[in-house]
Amino acid sequence: MKNYAPQRVNPRKLERLVSLAFQRVGVPLGDADLTAKILVDADLRGIDSHGVINLHGYYIKGIQNGTIKSRPEIKIAAGSPTTASVDGDNGLGFVVSHRAMDACIRMAREYGTGWASVCNSTHSGAGAYYVLMAAEQNMIGIHFSTGGSTVAAPGGKGRLIGNNVIAFAAPGKQHGPFVLDMAPTMAIANKLHMLQWEGKRMPEGWAIDSEGRPITDPNVYFAQEGAILPLGSTPANGVHKGFGLLLLSDILTGLLSGDGGSMFRRKGEHSHAFCALRIDAFPSGGDFKDLMDAMVEKLHATPTVEGVGRVRYPGERGNLTYKERSANGIPLRQNVVDDLQRMSEDLNLPMDDIWEQ
């Protein structure tokens, strides 16, 4: 077993390192700063699978090998007062997604709602960030994205569809924000990577091999092109529901944006959809934040079975982690630190100061 003792790094200094790395590979200052902010935000929220763990191997190398453009020409075409199609020109998904959600928020400010469908984007990290952009403006934020094509159809053999994202945020008053950021599948590939590193097995029902047989060894998943199962896993447990939600996400992202969705895409390409919904554009929405608080308090007061703490709302743990890590630093696994070290050497960047609080 390797030593993965977490080391705490300074979020602001980590963010600066990340921005400098993107600048070194040609990303303009504003886009580099924005991308760094969104990536480190995932680590602050405890979404470690979508933070700087992917910085070097996925994003920086993606720019270096040309699958991600450092200086894209993002095009936004409005088709009505509340709808837009966005062509990301294969730029960083963070920059493309931020532009698209920003357009939705502007449309919603004026007309109540805004929707954007996005093609030719790349991986945009954790969906939580974009829906929280809306929540901060007293709007409901909704986001869909194609994920890596790692998921089987119910009863199917092999990888067919993306591990697609559904994200949703709404503001509260004393509590919140509510942030749901999930894939309607049994797991995401990064989770399987983590189990592999830790020498652990997957629970039963998460994945199948290329012949459709159940597997629990993550090494078999990666070695033999295994596939993850949709949420529900089996017919009796509702696998068609998870699969239906994956297709719904593909329709709003890939089909509405014209690129065909996760079953037809080029490697590395992602499509997205965004929606902002202004709460005070609903005459009945006046008590919304109070009702959000009441909902949270109802969850907290729910009796639980022995051994289970109180019922939490989606995003509650992330909100707590955000505060704790903002104060005390972000714990990074040793292999992530090693990877940042290699990247910093490659790009001739100093990373010695990221441990200073």
Added chain:
Amino acid sequence: MKNYAPQRVNPRKLERLVSLAFQRVGVPLGDADLTAKILVDADLRGIDSHGVINLHGYYIKGIQNGTIKSRPEIKIAAGSPTTASVDGDNGLGFVVSHRAMDACIRMAREYGTGWASVCNSTHSGAGAYYVLMAAEQNMIGIHFSTGGSTVAAPGGKGRLIGNNVIAFAAPGKQHGPFVLDMAPTMAIANKLHMLQWEGKRMPEGWAIDSEGRPITDPNVYFAQEGAILPLGSTPANGVHKGFGLLLLSDILTGLLSGDGGSMFRRKGEHSHAFCALRIDAFPSGGDFKDLMDAMVEKLHATPTVEGVGRVRYPGERGNLTYKERSANGIPLRQNVVDDLQRMSEDLNLPMDDIWEQ
């Protein structure tokens, strides 16, 4: 075991009987015809749990005992060009929902999108009908609704939240329409009723008793106020995802409409949300229907494991059933026929001709 041999009834004549029944209890002709159309549509699509099975015991008796108003004053208040709050005045959920989705379609026609949030409604049957209204207008239809409060929180004891609905439709060209109509839970209560009638047990993981212990006997569920589990069922299998989707649905329906959602409602009350999204309001949406067809053909061509037929899209079975039952009649269980018979006697209606094809 009783005899539940299905008897085929004439859909048009069944629809007329249903409309007459609603008229007898004071529903105006137009609303009675509309409600009959939507109820029988569920039976035509094979959504037997949401069709005329509930006519007598739920809707007619609901009007007779005053929980559902036969002549509501439905109020629609616009808060922006694309958003509306609807107060259903405890009218039939079918009538209220039809009005709300119709408002969304009108807003989407002019401004690209339309959203409505609805309070003081009652149960509105199968969500498929309302999202298909949008699909027939070359729009994407999205619908949420609170379901019966029968679902536990992850790790919680007892019934807490509604068995909430997520429905979604999109039009195709050769194939389709795509219709997802689901609750992000392990089952709905009507399904448990059906198992009870048939003397069968539930699969493991569907439900718990009032102390949070797993149960598989539907009789125990009904006798002891058991609770259904969110989709995922266990922490390892993603129960927090199903629960998150239930809360999402509550937020868009009950919180945005001002009534507090399924955890706070009066008995019989339902809230809804509707969205229509005009496909040609997206400049990138020009090939949408061709891409839908390509998606369906990709699913059909997916290799499957032994014993599994081809992979189907959501709504495919319903679309086939709709055609078959429109031609050959709707098979009704004996207990549904008995119930219609009792209702017809109560209301002094003739039902002898519904078997004529």
